[in-house]
Amino acid sequence: MSDVKLIYERSVPGRTSNHITLKVDVPLTEVKQAIPAKYLRKELGLPEVNEVDVIRHYIGLSKLNYGVDNGFYPLGSCTMKYNPKVNDAMAALPGHGLIHPMQPVEMSQGALQLMYELEKDLAEITGMARLTLQPAAGAHGELTGIMTAKKYFEHKGEGVQRNTVLEPDSSHGTNPASANMCGFKVVEVKSNKNGSVDLDDLRAKMSENVAVFMLTNPNTLGLFDPTIEEIAKIVHAKGGLMYCDGANLNANVGIVRPGDLGFDIIQLNLHKTFSTPHGGGGPGSGPVGVKSHLVPFLPKPSVEKVGEKYTLDYNKPHSIGRVKAFQGNYGILSRAYTYIKSLGREGLRKVGENAVLNANYMMARLRKHYHLAYDRVCQHEFVLSDEGMPNGVTTMDIAKRLLDYGFHSPTIYFPLIVHGAIMIEPTETESKQTLDAFIETMVRIHGEAQSNPGLVKGAPHTTFVKRLDAVKAAREPVLRWQPPGK
Amino acid sequence: MDYVPNTEKESREMLQAIGVKSVDELFQDIPAAKKVKGLLNVSTEMSEVEVTQLLTDLGAKNANAATHAIFLGAGAYNHFTPSAVPYLAFRGEFYTAYTPYQAEVSQGTLRAIFEFQTHITELTGLEVSNASVYDGSTALGETIAGAWQVNQRKQLVISKTVHPHYREVIRTYCWSKGVEVVEVGYKDGKTDWDSLKAVVSDKTSAVMVQSPNFFGCIEEVDQAAEIAHAKGAVLVTTVTEGSSLGLLEAPGKLGADFVVGEGQGFGIPMMYGGPYLGFMATKKEYVRTLPGRLVGKTVDSEGKEGYVMTLQAREQHIRRERSVSNICTNTGLIALMATIYLSLVGRQGLQRVAQQSFQKAHYAHAQLCKIRGVQPLFNQPFYNEFALRVPDAKKASEAMMEAGIIPPLDLGAYYPELKNCLLVCCTEMNSKAQIDHLAKVLEGCR
Amino acid sequence: MENPRELRYTKEHEWVKIEGDTATMGISDYAQHALTDIVYVELPKEGREFKQFESIAVVESVKSVSDVYAPLSGKVTELNKAVTEKPELVNKEPFTAGWLFRFKAKDLNELNNLMTAEQYDAYLASLKH
Incomplete structure (x- = not known):
């Protein structure tokens, strides 16, 4: 899995997928006579691949991703609830x-x-x-x-x-x-x-x-x-x-x-x-x-x-x-x-009720371990912070460590008025078991911050790539694939 | 039917852990008098069986590509979607993810966007592309701010051959920003270059043209570039039929500074108008004027190649009221579908789609123009759409609808001077038999 | 990093150096540190005139964007092209190679509105409370 290529790197000159036939069922018009040459395309640098290549490539990419269908996605303010099929x-x-x-x-x-x-x-x-x-x-x-x-x-x-x-x-x-x-x-x-x-x-x-x-x-x-x-x-x-x-x-x-x-x-x-x-x-x-x-x-x-x-x-x-x-x-x-x-009207009311019940349940349990920014009954989401975390473990570290445990991270560093914000929105479509599993993981990470801070600060450890160099990406922007030697 | 898994027993346990007696107590901050009494006045819940029947019945009241031949384009195109496209795009890992905020578990989305950006730069002939905006019309709207960033001018000049809906969007956006809009007329189906030259001045921020234009005619983008650049304005070219880029020269190579447009033509279902795919490309020097997400390549802490969202300080979540745009949610899934489509059909496939569309349209043009009383409206090179003058557009449309055809657009609805004119469109989906049938119906309604 | 004695400072952490009738400005070590890795610097156009404390440039890190304010009134005469190409210079050498632009100062009496290095040291100490 270490060499996930781009589709361009799978391209082989002359390879086609033949989804669209070359044969036209009407009498042909000569393109060059209908359109001045200046306005006709000289080159088209799209990949040349076969359907099997494409399927395997994007199935491979999908495996590097995480959606609500994979697991809990408590991304605050984004309402990542289950999407009915x-x-x-x-x-x-x-x-x-x-x-x-x-x-x-x-x-x-x-x-x-x-x-x-x-x-x-x-x-x-x-x-x-x-x-x-x-x-x-x-x-x-x-x-x-x-x-x-x-x-x-x-x-x-x-x-x-x-x-x-x-x-x-x-x-x-x-x-x-x-x-x-x-x-x-x-x-x-x-x-x-x-x-x-x-x-x-x-x-x-x-x-x-x-x-x-x-x-x-x-x-x-x-x-x-x-x-x-x-x-x-x-x-x-x-x-x-x-x-x-x-x-x-x-x-x-x-x-x-x-x-x-x-x-x-x-x-x-x-x-x-x-x-x-x-x-x-x-x-x-x-x-x-x-x-x-x-x-x-x-x-x-x-x-x-x-x-x-x-x-x-x-x-x-x-x-x-x-x-x-x-x-x-x-x-x-x-x-x-x-x-x-x-x-229907019955289910709609349950949305509001359970979104709020789930959030308050998580807040009630997590506040014993994490700093709660505002100590009030919450609605669909609540905001913790990294204040008082042992050994200088930050919100970013907690977010990345959650990935190791198979969860998506909450929204972090927003809203701006809470320093080191961790914004958790469970939504109504998550069960108590899922919430409990997440809560226990958060508690465990807090323990790790105490006992083994390096483990948390170096997270994630299990993902396809480790923490990425965002500074390099911004200082030397590479925004498209280039053919070798170009 | 709902999607709430908790049982009553579990809810009670949760309330207990919170330390309240009922869910109502959790809504204590809401003024009691304002709460909804009982239930909302919407219909009662339905099972999946019932809701499937309901939606099937509603759908049966819509003519569609499965029931009708379509000769309607005008900004949305009935192209073929290979089965592999929805198969891949509907993978839950892509489909139910959001913006790739956590790059380590979003390399799939990020790599696909990077490929999308590459596809779009290849097609447009420009250096950088963003990760998509809502649709073609709003992509054009976003360039108002982009052009302002380049030259700080507050006047736009737009050709009347740009899609009428796009022009309406431009008018709305410009009104709200206090930017002046000047429309330039057309001559024999193309932008009137003399008029354009006369109005473009050193106050003009951007010149906007579309090619192929709304009438299907191929515009001389290089002419527009010359006129715009002579006065220090930027040239924005828009494309509403993405497949045309399989045959026609990349607008970036003809001098456009921004090439934006609609990517629905890349195998995206018509969906009655959306979600579609706004794409935007520009020169490297203007990269910071692009709105929305950009994905860049980098390395991880062990030196391994990876991808992240980059140049984010342009965006609303950081720059707030000073950002180039307010866009947050874009059309990532549609960009993914287009990415897969363009990869799958590839270089030869897109050329074939374009060839097929071109050939069918030219055959249709020839056949329809043979009908007595039917004349081509313009005499210009075109791609897959063309305008005809017919004896009675209303009657013709009615006859076509009767005959199981979704009819061409009646241009009179958008250009009062073009009464009894139809805008005909063909794609690879129109067979010779369909075209011959169309000709027969049109001939029969004289 | 010590705040050079010969410079004057603003409360927004810009510095200015006067040499004859040319002034050079940049941001302080404290500022670059607070901003973390700087990835982009947006400088004013040459010839632009500005007033003291007007927002005149922008520096970006990956996750933040900050205005840079003019320490004095004046007119931009020269931009530091090196920092637009290598923004990390602002991090590495904020008081020297990482200067942002030079300008012709309009009124040197405005220096009285700025802090000396000693005053700035005390100001920074007060921020740390």
Whole structure:
């Protein structure tokens, strides 16, 4: 296993896989006469391999990877829950997987119905009036939500005045980045000693120049902000909008609806809460829901039902326009739809309840061994730190040692307001046995830090590669394969 | 049906360990009056049997590639997906992993991305590629910030032959950033170079063209490069039909500074519009203007070759409001599928796909243009799409739908001046018999 | 590493050296140490004018990014190309070969807003509390 090659290194000149035939069943046109030579390709440096080569190569690569299907993946804020296989099977049915995005609506009634019903269900789950299903991921949803707010204020004649977005210092990096992409100035609001929004700081920074307060709730510390109603009051009193980053909705599905808490806008991460596979980095889907006063500004088209027919409505003069070609990530929407239909109202409530039960159970047991950053009931996740670890063992060391024991690591060094953060999100799909096994391993690593710190600091020991030199990678970037001698 | 494994007994044990009596106590921070009373108003749970029936029934209401012949392209293409592609991509180790934050247990994903970056640089003729963004339209959108980083200018010039949805996305993005957008018209199906020259100035940040363009015509990318560069603007070229790169010159070799586009054409199912694959490539000197993940080669503590995400200080999780983009989740799985597809069909395979698509389209063009009342709209070199003027586009589309065909795009919906014009597309999936059938139906509806 | 006596320092850990009408600036040993391995340095364009304490350059490590602030007002005259090619120079020789850029200082009275080496030593000691 020590010489895992790249596919390019398996290439043999002249080898083909013949998936596409050379024979054409129509009379031939001479390419060189149809297209000027200047615009024809001279060389194409793709690999030349056979199907067997390809299968063995990528099966080999898959063995160097770790997914939820391999084991526990408590990556905080990413909601790595089990991905039901029926969702994928449904998305791949020809009637869902092989439909063209531009085909006439008369030929797409099933897809439009699915989108229409999914929007209705998501509106019920979030407590919002309408949603757009167009955004392609959570961060794209954030951008769309902030754009929607911007358009709303422009429409009210406050476009120039409202040039600021507030966010807590515990926010995901995507939040300030989204606000900046949309031309807003970003101002941070402090967290208090309980990990919640510091109300005095919010009052001081909230003004009529603020368009939006972007808040993740439960926040990135896994804490539900108990002053949420007061926060909404402060923001609304100055004419601002409350934006909910719904990345952590998994904690509260079926328990409380963000729309009922005073939020005006929310983006969802369907790949998290509604369990679509994370695919090694994506795809996702980031629907945006809003209260009724913001509906006219959402992207177009929207899916409407007229009589018994479903249509796409482009006639939305105040809309921000499109944020993506076509109708959004339908292949993710169809999976989320299948998931919601499978769980139903009964199963959805169990999601929130068990995500929170699992997290609190782990927190209760691990706090005896690790420093707990905020000592409160948590929601779907909680944050430990490496404070007080014996022999200078760090969060990074703990994360790497977990790999040796066959677990994926939690999210580390985030949120930034906890030094050496270890953010653990078990999700509702893990059993007590799995949680216990992980807890016992964490306890064991703590013991190793005491008795044999070198073992922990040198981890991982069992993986295909050891700790990698990230400094070299950044100082001398090699970003593609080069043929030998080039 | 749910996916919660804990039994009631286990839940009780867990509550006891926490030191609370009920799950409700764990929600003590939520204002009581705001909690959901009882259950949400969504339908009751379903078994896998029931949900399969439901989705099958809904799917049956959609015309699709298994039930219909497709002559529709316009940014999404019905190409063949070899069986090995889903077989490999659906391996749980790839499929249910996330962003490779822990490189030691993510060498599979990281190596595949490194191969993807290599494939994309080979296809585009540029030096560096990122690990994907959402789709072609948002890839184009991301270059607004990239171009700004290069020259700090706030005006974009975009050709009207760029996909209408892409232009809408550009307008939305530019509005929100306060960047001006100027659209340049077309002449005989191609960007009007004289108009382009007239509007590009030393205020222009980027010039954006698409080739093959929305009408299927092959644009003179080198012309665009000359005009853009003369004023210090960057040239962004977009490609909506990835397979065209099997036949046509790499835009990077024709002078494009950024080549971005849609990789759905690399064997990715049409899925009613997504998830697709936005790819982005540029010159080495602009590497730091690329959004999203980049994978680089390095060594481990024992000197063994390995791969990591690199140049991460560009990204939102570190640079926050000063990052080039907010992108976090991308379309890793689709990039993996495209990587496997491009490896599998390989050099010769992609050329064959392109040949087949080109030949079918040219045959269709010849056959359809023989029909009385049907004329080619433009007289330009094209790849696998072309525009026709027909006597009555609505009637033609209806007749085709009736005949089991997903019809070509009615261009009038996007270009009011092009009433009764159809945009016809062929790929390797269209047989001669299908094309002859299409001609017959079109002829019959005069 | 000792903080050279002839330099002046900012609270953000930049240093400046005055030689005739040319000033040279960089970041202190304390700063490079806190940043860990520097992998990228983004310098201003030559000719750029700036005010004292304005954000003027950026240094990146693998996991962090930090602004570098101008110790004095002035105009950029020369960039240290060596550090853009070998950012590790900032780690290895922060006060010498790892300088970032030279500039023409606008107002040397602004030196009064900076710390002497002795003051900076005391300031660093106070940070360690």
